[in-house]
Amino acid sequence: MQARGVWVDPESITLARVGVSGLPVVNAVLDRLGFHGLVAGHLGHPGSRRRLAAAEAIGVLVRALALGRQPLYGLGSWASGYDPVLLGLSPTEGHLVNDDRVGRALDALFGADRASLTTALSLAAVVMFDISLDELHNDSTSICLYGAYRRSEQAGEDRAPRPARGHSKDHRPDLKQLVWILTTSADGAVPITYRLADGNTEDSTTHIATWESCRGLAGRADFLYIADCKLATRDNMNHIAGEGGRFLTVMPRSRKEDEAGRAWLAREPVAWVEVARRPGRAKTDPDEAWWAVAAPDLSLEGYRIVWVRSSSKQAQDAAARTEHIARAAAALSVLAGTLASPRCRLKTAVAVTDAAKAVIAKAGASRWVNAIVAEEVTSHYRQERRGRPGPNTRYRQIDHSTFTLTWFTDAAQVGLDAASDGCFPLITNDHEMTEAALLAAYKAQPHLERRHAVLKGILEAAPIELKSETRIDAFGFCLYAALLVHALIERELRRAMAAAGISELPLYYEDRACTAPTATRVLEVLDPLARTTVLHRGQVLTVVAPALSPLQNELLSLLGTPLGPYGAEKSERPNSAQEPWSRCGT
Numbered sequence: 001m002q003a004r005g006v007w008v009d010p011e012s013i014t015l016a017r018v019g020v021s022g023l024p025v026v027n028a029v030l031d032r033l034g035f036h037g038l039v040a041g042h043l044g045h046p047g048s049r050r051r052l053a054a055a056e057a058i059g060v061l062v063r064a065l066a067l068g069r070q071p072l073y074g075l076g077s078w079a080s081g082y083d084p085v086l087l088g089l090s091p092t093e094g095h096l097v098n099d100d101r102v103g104r105a106l107d108a109l110f111g112a113d114r115a116s117l118t119t120a121l122s123l124a125a126v127v128m129f130d131i132s133l134d135e136l137h138n139d140s141t142s143i144c145l146y147g148a149y150r151r152s153e154q155a156g157e158d159r160a161p162r163p164a165r166g167h168s169k170d171h172r173p174d175l176k177q178l179v180w181i182l183t184t185s186a187d188g189a190v191p192i193t194y195r196l197a198d199g200n201t202e203d204s205t206t207h208i209a210t211w212e213s214c215r216g217l218a219g220r221a222d223f224l225y226i227a228d229c230k231l232a233t234r235d236n237m238n239h240i241a242g243e244g245g246r247f248l249t250v251m252p253r254s255r256k257e258d259e260a261g262r263a264w265l266a267r268e269p270v271a272w273v274e275v276a277r278r279p280g281r282a283k284t285d286p287d288e289a290w291w292a293v294a295a296p297d298l299s300l301e302g303y304r305i306v307w308v309r310s311s312s313k314q315a316q317d318a319a320a321r322t323e324h325i326a327r328a329a330a331a332l333s334v335l336a337g338t339l340a341s342p343r344c345r346l347k348t349a350v351a352v353t354d355a356a357k358a359v360i361a362k363a364g365a366s367r368w369v370n371a372i373v374a375e376e377v378t379s380h381y382r383q384e385r386r387g388r389p390g391p392n393t394r395y396r397q398i399d400h401s402t403f404t405l406t407w408f409t410d411a412a413q414v415g416l417d418a419a420s421d422g423c424f425p426l427i428t429n430d431h432e433m434t435e436a437a438l439l440a441a442y443k444a445q446p447h448l449e450r451r452h453a454v455l456k457g458i459l460e461a462a463p464i465e466l467k468s469e470t471r472i473d474a475f476g477f478c479l480y481a482a483l484l485v486h487a488l489i490e491r492e493l494r495r496a497m498a499a500a501g502i503s504e505l506p507l508y509y510e511d512r513a514c515t516a517p518t519a520t521r522v523l524e525v526l527d528p529l530a531r532t533t534v535l536h537r538g539q540v541l542t543v544v545a546p547a548l549s550p551l552q553n554e555l556l557s558l559l560g561t562p563l564g565p566y567g568a569e570k571s572e573r574p575n576s577a578q579e580p581w582s583r584c585g586t
Contacts, residue, residue, distance in 0.1 A: 013541075016533040020546065022526035023086040024565040025556070026066045029485045033124045035059065036088060042117045043108050052089075052096040057105035058478060059088040060097055065482035067523060069460035073099045083531070086565060106466075109474040110160070118477060121484070122192050122217055129488055133218040135186035135441060137448045138210055138227040140203050141456070142169045142177040143196075145472075146463045160469035164199035170462075178472070180461070181206050182451060183214055188491030189447035191484050192217060196476040203230035208239050221245045224430065226441060232427055234301055241303075241429045248441055251425040257299050258425060261307060264296060266419035272309060275436035276443075288312045292435035299427055306426045306435050314422025321368065321417065325409055328365035335359055336405040349375045352403045360407075368414050374404040454486055455479065458520050489519035489559070496558040506551060522555055529566060 030036070040055035060079055064070045070078045076098040079087055084094030125131060145163050163176040170177075177199040183192045193213050197206060207227060215221050221244040229252040231237070240247045251258050264270075272291035280286050288311055295305035335355060338344055346352045356371035363369075381395040426438055433441075455461050459482055466472050494516065497505070507514035507521050514521065529552065532544040545567045548556070556563060 014535045016535060017081075017530050018533060019082040019530045020086065020566055021067060021082070021529055022523035023063060023067070023082065025489060025522070025526065025559055025561050026063055026485055027086060027088075027565075028559070028561050029488050030059070030062070030088075032128050033121060033484075035062070035121070035481065038117060038120050038124065039109075042112045042114075042120075044112075052093060052101050054105035054108040056088055056093065057097065057102045058109060061102055061105075061478050062481045062485070063087055065459050065478060066485045067527070068458070072102060072465060075099060075102055083565075103466075103468075103471060106471040106474040106478075107468075109477060110470040114474070114477055118193065118480065119213075119217060121481065125190060125484060125488065126192075126217070129190070129491070131185050131190050131192075132187040133185055133192070133214075133223055135224045135226065135444070136183055136192060136214050136218075137186060137189075137445055138181070138183045138207065138225065138231075139445070139448045139452070140179050140181045140197075140206065141452045142166065142199070143180050143456075143464070144168065144170050144172050144175040144177050144462050145199075146175065147467070160473040161196045162198045162469065163472075166198075166200040178476075179203075179206075180452075180455065180476070181210060182448065182455075183210060184448045184451055184487075186441070186444050186447075188487060188494075189444075189451055190487045190491060191451060191480060194476070194480045196473055203228075204233050204236065207231050207236045211240055211245065215243070215245070224248060224441060226445060228445070237301055237303060237427075237429065246428070246430045248426060248428040248430065248438060250442070251299075251305065251427045255299075257295075257297070257305060260297070261295055261305065261425055262417075262420040262423070265307065265423060266416045270307075273435065275308075275434075275439055286311070290439055292439060294435070295425065303427050303429050304431055306428070306438055307423055308426060308435075308439055310422045310424075312422075313424075317421040318418065321414070321421075324363055324365040325368055327363035328360045328369040329407065331359040331363055332356060332369075332371060332405060332407050339403045339405055346403070347401070349373050349401075349403065352405065356405060356407070367417065368410050369407055370410060371405060371407040374406070376402045376404065378402065451483060451487065454518075454520065455483055458486070459483060486519040489522060490517070492560075493517055493519075493522065493555070493558055496560075500558065502558075505554070522559075525555065526552060531566075 036055060036059055039058050040053070043054045043058075061075065064075060064078060076095075079094060079097040082094075084091055087094070087097075089097075126133065161178050163178055165173065165176055166179065168175065168177055179197040179199060179201045181195045181197060183194070184190060185192050193210070195206070195210070195213075207230070211225055214223065214225065224246045225231075225240060226248045229250050231247060231249040232251050232255070237247060270293050272293050274289055275292045276290040278288050280288060290311070291309045293307050295307055297305070299305055339346065339352065346355055352373045353371070356373065357366070360366050360369050360371060378400050379397050380400075381397055383389060384394045384396055387393075426442060428438060430438070459479055461479055464472055464475060466475060497503070497517075504513040504515045505517055506512065507517050507525065529546040529548070531546060534541045534544065548563075548566065556566075
């Protein structure tokens with residue numbers, strides 16, 4: 001090989017690949033939030049003995065979570081494949097990343113005022129990205145923990161949340177868990193605040209504290225707070241209304257107003273008004289429509305109730321009821337056949353009745369299916385003692401019961417329930433919003449559930465792989481920061497597409513169109529990008545920049561991400577003052 005007129009031995013040439021991936025996009029968000037300064041300010045001075053500051057270690061961890069969860073013990077190996085500058089480190093600090101240093105950084109983070117840090121980070125997102133807080137959504141999910149966890153000896157408000165068994169939303173009652181409580185804005189479903197709670201925390205007890213946190217962040221109380229039916233308790237609703245706030249939730253089936261409302265729907269003709277309509281999921285499906293009507297009475301606490309009927313839910317409720325009835329009939333048929341067997345262990349009418357009720361309940365058809373047990377007794381006589389019968393022989397009567405099982409469907413109850421198929425009641429203290437506006441606000445709740453899907457499926461919140469409860473609590477903040485980064489990337493890209501008049505991007509495989517791109521897919525598209533350094537006996541000859549595809553170029557352009565980190569020129573340490581994120585679409 002000849003370079004600059006000099007022959008070079010090819011064996012002395014080496015190539016070094018330095019990953020870039022989507023780190024410039026993640027860094028642009030973190031820089032705009034001032035993430036490093038916020039964390040460093042709350043963790044304090046690192047001290048002269050620490051070779052890697054805790055704030056820098058936390059920054060590496062958050063970037064790793066945003067790009068794709070890595071085991072903590074493999075974080076150093078992962079970081080070695082990237083440019084240290086893009087990880088928020090100096091060129092000489094890249095080799096210092098390991099699980100011990102990150103663990104000690106989590107200890108320092110737990111000892112800091114994380115509540116204030118979370119508030120500061122969320123407030124920075126609200127201000128820098130101009131996020132509206134007029135409508136907030138709250139929900140919780142469980143994070144399962146694998147392994148043995150001792151009960152914490154800590155006490156007081158500053159203790160770490162305790163792993164415990166509770167209502168597992170992952171359907172793993174055998175595992176201990178923590179409860180993750182998240183609140184997002186309706187504007188882009190951006191996380192606003194979060195909290196980790198004990199694993200056996202009941203959802204209805206969390207809303208007052210969460211609402212107070214949201215009020216402190218928004219600086220006002222008149223935002224609309226939306227949550228699931230666990231919000232609909234007297235204490236929760238009265239507290240929010242008493243402080244000048246607004247709430248919206250769905251009324252649980254256990255309340256008397258729900259039973260009374262369904263009886264009203266079945267008893268009287270109701271003047272339903274269509275409030276929403278959209279095309280069906282498939283081309284051949286009919287439109288999905290929603291109707292609403294105000295309930296004739298207020299709730300026991302004096303709040304407004306609006307009944308909503310969904311066409312798709314109406315069909316689902318009817319089909320589910322038919323299926324439950326069919327399951328009950330099949331199970332009762334099996335039981336009836338068992339009764340005819342001489343080996344049947346059900347010897348009394350009470351036992352047979354209880355068994356029939358049990359199979360009906362298991363099928364979920366107790367409201368509609370009733371079973372009737374008929375008993376037929378046959379008698380025969382037997383000598384009390386052995387021997388040839390004579391005039392003085394005594395006999396005893398032996399009765400044998402045969403049971404016949406029949407069942408029927410309560411048509412009246414089916415008709416009563418069918419009248420409220422697809423219906424659910426919303427309860428609110430807002431008397432100004434129209435029924436259509438209330439439904440639209442409540443239907444935004446699934447956007448929050450998608451954030452939980454990112455938390456568990458992309459960031460892989462479980463298994464946490466940490467033994468210390470304090471480190472788990474601190475790790476929760478890192479998960480929240482990474483989730484916030486994902487939400488902001490997604491929001492800014494969609495806003496930029498709307499501003500540029502772009503309805504879709506070929507983000508899916510085989511260049512299929514995507515109308516609602518996610519941060520996960522954006523980072524996947526950028527993941528292969530890397531710089532290649534050509535070295536001769538350790539000396540840099542040249543740096544080969546990655547070749548950006550048209551799609552990658554378009555994504556970076558829409559996000560306003562500088563192309564410098566992808567080029568061959570020497571990059572500087574990320575600094576929000578030097579390379580501010582250009583606000584897409586504004």
